[in-house]
Amino acid sequence: MRKLAAAIVFLSMTASLLAADINFIDVYVTGVIEESDTARTRDDIFGEAMRKGLRQTVLALLPPALAAEKSSLLDDKIFSRPGAYINNIEVLKEGASATSPNSYELSARVGISTSTLLKDLAALGITPQKKGYPRILVLIEQKNIDENYRHRQQPKLNDAESKVRDSLWKLGFPLIDQKAFLNSLSEPREKAIYDGDLDTLLNLARLNDAQVIVFGRAVASRLDNGANPGAMASLDATVLLRAIRVDDGQTISTFSARSTQLHVDAVVGGALAITRAAEEAVNQIAGDIIREWATNKPTGIRITLVVNGLQSEAELSGFKADFQTRIKGIKSLEKRTYSEGTAAFDMVTSYNCDDIIDQLSIKGLAFFTTKVRSKSPNYLELNVRAK
Known part of the structure; x- marks a missing residue:
């Protein structure tokens, strides 16, 4: 029996996890050195390299017809602020051109945060092409304060699942019918899954025609002791998500996000904190799923x-x-x-x-x-x- 337990632990947001969200694009830019001002030309070229890397990433995500239709909106809201999406620029080669007098050349590797980019595109009503995206099953165990949430006890979506499904749908992912899935989820199967039985989870996903599982756990707890009735409660939530390929059980992406919330009602505040953490986590792994499916789409x-x-x-x-x-x-x-x-x-x-x-x-x-x-x-x- 393959185990899930090793993944269902709460992770700090390490540099390695943050790096999983970055898409790297190699770009080449050249410019004319005017009035012998090499420093100014270099600054202009670096700015153009950022814009070029961002533009290439967006055009790789969107169908050509959609990119052309939304070109004015993309220019105004996305391409005009590359700094919002550029994580880093690694210079591969730069300097005066050996073949073109008064020219400066730059070859660079631009790192772009795809989760931030996808989120902003969705906010503009621009979603990547759905065709070819994997069908996703979402299953998240939630504990809000003292409320344990499992589906055979409460056969509906919890706060974390609702936010994750909504975010994935807006990004263009087809989702498995949750009602049909819950009908196949008996109490012994649910217990086995949350006890770490990956094979049971994969078998249920296959029966429901899923290609990727977004599996995880959401926990909200009080930071204060609740000793002052009527006072604002301080809540802390952590959501860990793991994207798993159904065909071979391999992990595509794992990410943990944390959020805090003040609220007079501890349970309501916990739900709000879980929702925000879930949104951050799913935006991080969505880009990894898209890249994985583009490069390693299963042939069957x-x-x-x-x-x-x-x-x-x-x-x-x-x-x-x-x-x-x-x-x-x-x-x-x-x-x-x-x-x-x-x-x-x-x-x-x-x-x-x-x-x-x-x-x-x-x-x-x-x-x-x-x-x-x-x-x-x-x-x-x-x-x-x-x-």
Whole structure:
């Protein structure tokens, strides 16, 4: 059993975690040295390098048509203030040009805070392209003061989940239906997940067709002892989020955020502090998820599916349609051969053979009965019969 427990500890915001939010762009800029004022030219070139790095990052995030449509708004609200997004500039090479007289050249690596950039783009109503973004399941255990929040006790979103889902939706991520997920979350499964059983969490995510899980814990507590009734309560909240790939269980990003709040009602104040910390944490990991999916998008698991008992081409077509409709995660199902009632398919899927067998056992097919004849990691053989 793979464990989650090591991740569900509260981390300080170290430099390594903060660095995970930074996107690096290499830029080259040149300018003419006017009136022998090299220092002024150098300052101008550094400013242009910042703007160029920011512009390239924005254009990489947005579809060309959307960037063109919003060009005036981007110029006015984003590109006009590169300092709000630039984390650092590493000079790779600079100096007078060896080939162009009176010219100054700069090659630099510009570090840009994608979480801040994405948040400001969303505030302007500009969201990155949704196509290709992973489907996300959000599950966060929350403890606000003395209130433990688990879903089988209270089958609705808590404060942290509401804020995280809202932020991800505004950034363009498709979200898993929370109601459908909660229907599959029994008390033993929920306990196993919060006790650190990663495999249980991954299996539930696959059954609900999620590609990434945003999992975590939110805790709010009083900084004062509450000894003065009627006085303002001082609350402190910490939210730890972890983004996990469903296909292999690998961690994409982890971030911990903290917030404080004064409020006359301790529970309300704790909820407000949790909400602010959750917003900061999800904005940090969202950029990491986007970059991970752009560079390491899963291609799926390739499985040979052999089906016995198909009495005609019509049954073969019916089985294929039924299988693709009822079984989640099927990316492609291509017939390789069909002879004497047996068909072989090349299948690409998000799930392994055991997951597919679980789905067949739980809900089955609509028009065929199925029985597993043989299986291995990349081979599944079924005996079927039309109902």
